[in-house]
Amino acid sequence: MSIRSRFDEQLARLGDSLIEMGSMVEQAIADANRALIERDAALAKKVASGDDEINHKEKEIERQCLKIIMQQQPVAGDLRLVSSVLKITTDLERIGDQAADISAITLRISDKPYVEKPEDYFPQMAAATAKMVADSIAAFVEKDLELAQGVIEYDDIVNGLFNKVKKALVELIRQNADDSDQAIDLIMIAKYFERIGDHAKNIAEWVIFSLTGMHKDIQVM
Amino acid sequence: MQPKMVINHLEFYYTKKQALFDLCLEVPENKILALIGPAGSGITTALRALNRLYELTPGARAAGEVLLDGKNIHDGDVSVTRLRRRVGMVFDVPTPLPMSIIDNVTYGPRLQGSAKKSKKALAALAEQALTQATLWDEVKDRLNTPAMSLSGGQQQRLCIARVLALRPEVILLDRPCSGLDPISTAKIEDSLTKLKQEFTIVIAPHNVQQAGRVADRVAFLLSGRLIEEGRTAEVFANPRDERTSDYITGRFG
Secondary structure (H helix, E strand, O other), X not given: OOHHHHHHHHHXXXXXXXXXXXXXXXXXXXXXXXXXXXXXXXXXXXHHHXXXXXXXXXXXXXXXXXXXXXXXXXXXXXXXXXXXXXXXXXXXXXXXXXHHHHHHHHHHHOOOOOOOOHHHOHHHHHHHHHXXXXXXXXXXXXXXHHHHHHHHHXXXXXXXXXXXXXXXXXXXXXXXXXXXXXHHHHHHHXXXXXXXXHHHHHHHHHHHXXXXXXXXXXXXX | XXXXXXXXXXXXXXXXXXXXXXXXXXXXXXXXXXXXXXXXXXXXXXXXXXXXXXXXXXXXXXXXXXXXXXXXXXXXXXXXXHXXXXXXXXXXXXXOOOOEHHHHHHHHHHHOOHHHOOHHHHHHHHHHHHHHOOOHHHHOOOOOOEHHHOOHHHHHHHHHHHHXXXXXXXXXXXXXXXXOOHHHHHHHHHHHHHHOOOOEEEEEOOOHHHHHHHOOEEEEEXXXXXXXXXXXXXXXXXXXXXXXXXXXXOOOO
16 A cells, blocks of 8 residues: 555544544533433433543544654645644533533532523523534535534524523522522533534634635634 | 846756746745755756756757846856856765865865965865854864765765855755755754855755755746745645645655
8 A cells, every 4th residue: 555545544534533523522512411401410420421531532533643743744735634633622622521511510400490491592502512513523524614614603603592591590690599509500501502612613613724724714824 | 035046937958858848936045945846847957957057968958047146147148167156056966076075175166266275264164164064063173084984964064065165156955865864864954944044045855844844935846847836834734736735745746
């Protein structure tokens, strides 16, 4: 096998690893939401501990990238691809942390009745952010610039949902101060979802860099 | 800043075979320009066109302009000897002369009618050239030993020193690190990045990674045609032409 085709194989494997890490993170978002809505402490614990696997995957992908840099000294599109993967895994890892943070709050508050119906907000936020993650990874694998741009625009929807939750919970605190502890925890959860959206947006921005050399409209090199 | 050299619509032929097609390229002053491309792309020809070294090859001829400080080097009143002193060349295989280290370095200046130069002046010139070629520290205590006793990397730096001793304005290097180990290669690359403060450098690197390390600008030639020229970081991170990308990422060539 030629050096170049071995290199192409390494790049393909890197893409596969990123898809795997992306699905782990999507699952973590969905599980964090379900554990919250269904007061499923066992599932919440699983999300919190599953974070280790995501971190482990991040290290594995970093090793793959460094090995490619060492062996192949990538340039042009290859260089942009490998460096984007390094940045993307960092954002995926942060999303995993935030899903774990949501579940940590769930474990704390799910033994009491909820002061507000979380199913009115969080399933939507979870679905929206998981879609952003899935689309950004798909955009990377399929080299789909339009899809990546769509992810960036979609972040507005997540931000809109966050503002809606925040408004409702602030109103709740205003009406009944006794509920404020839990209401603040729920705002925290909403904020974590909102941050997940930001990280997914970052991923999409690195996908665009990988495809075009431009990052947030700036030529990096 | 004015480019040190300008190649204008250069066509080049070896007897019947055309080696360069309508080549237009600027050589910026006090910068390192790397010419890259697959074997047979006209890289060495383009280098040799910059000081008319091709004239030593029977049947070789050029059409078009090569300007040095705005003056066409093909003009009738240009002295080839003087041109090659201003635009010096280092070859891929070290070519030390069968004489001592110091005589190798002072050979050019002595030939150049500097015979009147005192021994002291020649010694000072040699020290300066050897220092600039980052060889001085390794040879200062054995300047009178045969140049052939040096290692390959040292011989190549000696050849760079020999060119520098003539105080050229432009230095052409044709794969100067072929067959050298990474340490010798690094020493030559270090000296090049220092030399560009004083000289203009055009290099045909022995691989594209070397262009990435030392060059300020890169020109990619394919089958005798310029495909793309630009800042090194730009060409290596974001080449405009698909063929450049294919070449530097090892997809052909």
